[in-house]
Amino acid sequence: MGLVARHVEAAGIPTLCMTSALDITRAANPPRAAFLDFPLGHATGKPDEPELQRQILVDAISCLESMTAPGSINTLPFRWSEDEGWKPKAFAGGDDRLPRHDTPQYQDEEDRRRAEGVGPPACPVCPS
Amino acid sequence: MEPVEYIPRIRDNYLRLGYKPYNWAFNTDPPPWTPLNKPLSKCRLGLAASGGIYMTGQVAFHYKDDISVRDIPTDVDTKDLRATHFAYDLSDARTDPNVVFPIDPLRRLVREGFLGGLAERFQTFMGGIYSTRRVTEDLAPRLTARFLAEGVDAVLLVPV
Numbered sequence: 001m002g003l004v005a006r007h008v009e010a011a012g013i014p015t016l017c018m019t020s021a022l023d024i025t026r027a028a029n030p031p032r033a034a035f036l037d038f039p040l041g042h043a044t045g046k047p048d049e050p051e052l053q054r055q056i057l058v059d060a061i062s063c064l065e066s067m068t069a070p071g072s073i074n075t076l077p078f079r080w081s082e083d084e085g086w087k088p089k090a091f092a093g094g095d096d097r098l099p100r101h102d103t104p105q106y107q108d109e110e111d112r113r114r115a116e117g118v119g120p121p122a123c124p125v126c127p128s
Numbered sequence: 129m130e131p132v133e134y135i136p137r138i139r140d141n142y143l144r145l146g147y148k149p150y151n152w153a154f155n156t157d158p159p160p161w162t163p164l165n166k167p168l169s170k171c172r173l174g175l176a177a178s179g180g181i182y183m184t185g186q187v188a189f190h191y192k193d194d195i196s197v198r199d200i201p202t203d204v205d206t207k208d209l210r211a212t213h214f215a216y217d218l219s220d221a222r223t224d225p226n227v228v229f230p231i232d233p234l235r236r237l238v239r240e241g242f243l244g245g246l247a248e249r250f251q252t253f254m255g256g257i258y259s260t261r262r263v264t265e266d267l268a269p270r271l272t273a274r275f276l277a278e279g280v281d282a283v284l285l286v287p288v
Contacts, residue, residue, distance in 0.1 A: 014282045021132070031162075040288050041218070050233065115188065
């Protein structure tokens with residue numbers, strides 16, 4: 001995402017990158033970043049915690065006003081858990097990365113039917 | 129505890145799985161810089177997120193070098209958002225898409241007057257793209273063109 005940030009910024013629009021992967025963001029070196037030390041897949045908060053999500057967004061977006069130096073990274077003051085027991089496990093042993101299918105991977109079959117513009121499956125016993 | 133170092137962990141994982149190595153972007157030159165020229169309370173915000181969010185009715189992302197983009201209207205019903213991605217645990221994003229696509233907190237910040245407004249549409253795609261060339265020469269220009277067409281004042285970028 002750092003590459004996208006640099007491209008958008010170069011076109012004249014200020015950007016802020018959220019990140020939960022500090023080393024990846026440091027390497028890509030975007031103009032502004034806010035580091036949230038949460039497991040991947042939670043760059044803007046925990047599920048069903050709207051107050052936390054709001055505060056994370058306020059702190060992050062404020063960086064657009066407060067940062068003055070290109071390449072700044074602010075660490076946001078939130079912790080996923082007290083013991084941080086998730087960290088040693090993150091990507092540590094094998095992973096559950098999914099096969100690289102080249103067909104759309106729908107969350108559920110209803111999504112597929114809607115996207116393909118077909119109705120629900122015909123009832124197999126009703127007369128047509 | 130120190131932040132997780134993902135580059136060595138993911139590199140080892142790819143080796144173990146027999147995938148070709150992922151080429152992380154390393155930029156040693158200073159990043160470009162455009163100052164924000166108005167207060168946040170007057171800014172219209174754009175957003176791009178790479179967590180594989182789509183809206184039911186749209187074609188979902190596939191997992192083989194997909195660099196396509198979905199437009200998500202910012203008045204979307206949050207219940208219509210879906211998540212698909214090959215590289216992270218989707219369970220929390222499917223419970224509450226705001227963990228990777230913060231549409232509800234951003235709408236709230238507009239109601240509260242913290243932000244001036246939102247773009248008509250946000251952009252989503254699926255990160256973990258192998259080719260930095262395809263990102264810099266194809267995906268990033270397409271996203272930038274959409275932000276320029278919308279005339280947003282600032283852009284929030286949300287990776288996984």
